[in-house]
Amino acid sequence: MADIVNWGILGAAKFAREHMAPALHQANGARLAALATSSLDKAAPFQAMCPDLSIHLEYDTLLADPGVDAVYIPLPHTMHVEWAIKALKAGKHVLVEKPVAMQADQIDPLIAARDDSGLVAAEAYMIVHHPQWQRARQMIRDGAIGQVAYIDTVFTYDNRKDPDNIRNRAGTGGGALPDIGVYILGAARWVTGAEPRSVDCDITWEGRVDATSRVTARFPGFSYSGMVSMRMLPYQRFTIHGDQGVLELTAPFNAGVYDIAQIIVHQPGMGRRVERFPGVNQYKLQVENFCAAVTSGAEYPWTLENAKGTQAVIDAAYAAAGQPS
Missing domain, CATH: 3.30.360.10 (Dihydrodipicolinate Reductase; domain 2)
Structure with a gap:
C-alpha cells in the first residue's frame, strides 16, 4: 500500500463540504481524489478546494474508480450500511458517518463484510x-x-x-x-x-x-x-x-x-x-489515524464493534x- 490514501466521498453533504472534505485535503497521508454527486452545483465548492478532483455522477462509478483507495460516506443514516458494504465489495476502505445503522444488529453484516474483505472499515466518531x-x-x-x-x-x-x-x-x-x-x-x-x-x-x-x-x-x-x-x-x-x-x-x-x-x-x-x-x-486527526490504519496497520481507536455498542x-x-x- 502506498503512503498516500486516495479518498472519494459519496455525496456532497453539507457536513462533508464544511468539515470532512477540508480534513481529507489537509491531512497527512491523505489525498481527496474524487466526489460522487449528481449535482455539479454542489460539486463546485469541493472543486474550488481541490481543482483536480474527479467528479462522478453516480456512486457506483466512484466505487469502480481505480484511483480511489478509501471512501467516506456521509449519506443519510438509513443508507450507511448498504453503501459501506458496496464499497468494501469494490475493494475500498470505508469511513462511514455516525450512526452506522438504525439498530445494533444491522451493523453485523457490515462487520462481516469488513472481516471478509480484510479492509479497514470504521465509524467516523471523531x-x-x-x-x-x-x-x-x-x-x-x-x-x-x-x-x-x-x-x-x-x-x-x-x-x-x-x-x-x-x-x-x-x-x-x-x-x-x-x-x-x-x-x-x-x-x-x-x-x-x-x-x-x-x-x-x-x-x-x-x-x-x-x-x-x-x-x-x-x-x-x-x-x-x-x-x-x-x-x-x-x-x-x-x-x-x-x-x-x-x-x-x-x-x-x-x-x-x-x-x-x-x-x-x-x-x-x-x-x-x-x-x-x-x-x-x-x-484531520481522524483521517490521519484512519490512513495510518490502512498503510501501516496501526490500531484505530473506534471500531464498528464500538459503534454497535453505542x-x-x-x-x-x-x-x-x-x-x-
Whole structure:
C-alpha cells in the first residue's frame, strides 16, 4: 500500500463540504481524489478546494474508480450500511458517518463484510481522536478523581425551522438520539470503558421523531444522566463526578466550533485548574489515524464493534421510552 490514501466521498453533504472534505485535503497521508454527486452545483465548492478532483455522477462509478483507495460516506443514516458494504465489495476502505445503522444488529453484516474483505472499515466518531478526550480517559484510568460516581451530559441545538432536514424526518433516520445521542452515550462508554446495566428514557416526540430525549442509565459503580435535543439553544457539556474530584469537558463534541476544548479539573487541595486544547482539528486527526490504519496497520481507536455498542444503548433507550402514540 502506498503512503498516500486516495479518498472519494459519496455525496456532497453539507457536513462533508464544511468539515470532512477540508480534513481529507489537509491531512497527512491523505489525498481527496474524487466526489460522487449528481449535482455539479454542489460539486463546485469541493472543486474550488481541490481543482483536480474527479467528479462522478453516480456512486457506483466512484466505487469502480481505480484511483480511489478509501471512501467516506456521509449519506443519510438509513443508507450507511448498504453503501459501506458496496464499497468494501469494490475493494475500498470505508469511513462511514455516525450512526452506522438504525439498530445494533444491522451493523453485523457490515462487520462481516469488513472481516471478509480484510479492509479497514470504521465509524467516523471523531471525538475519540481529540486529545481532550484522550486526556480525560487517561485521567480516569489513573484515578485522578477517584472512582467515577456520576456522569451528566447535555448536547442540544435547534433546527425546528428546517422541517425538511433529514434529522427531522423519520424516513431518513432522523431524531435527536440517532444524530447526537451517539455522542453523549458513546463518550460515556469510551471514557470509562464501561457498559450500562440498565437504561431508561423519556422522549418528547414530534410525529415519529424524538425531538428531545432524556436518558438515564446505571453503569457498574456509577449512574448516568444525559439529554439531547433538536429544539433547544445550542449547548454542550460533559461532566464526570468522582468520589475525589470532578472533570468538566467544555466543547466536548464540537471542539473549536462551539468553543475551545478544555478540561476543568477539580481536585481536593488543588482547587480548580484548566487544561486547554486550542487549535486542534479532530476531523484531520481522524483521517490521519484512519490512513495510518490502512498503510501501516496501526490500531484505530473506534471500531464498528464500538459503534454497535453505542447503538445497542440507543436501542435500549427507545425500547424503554416506548413507541410514540
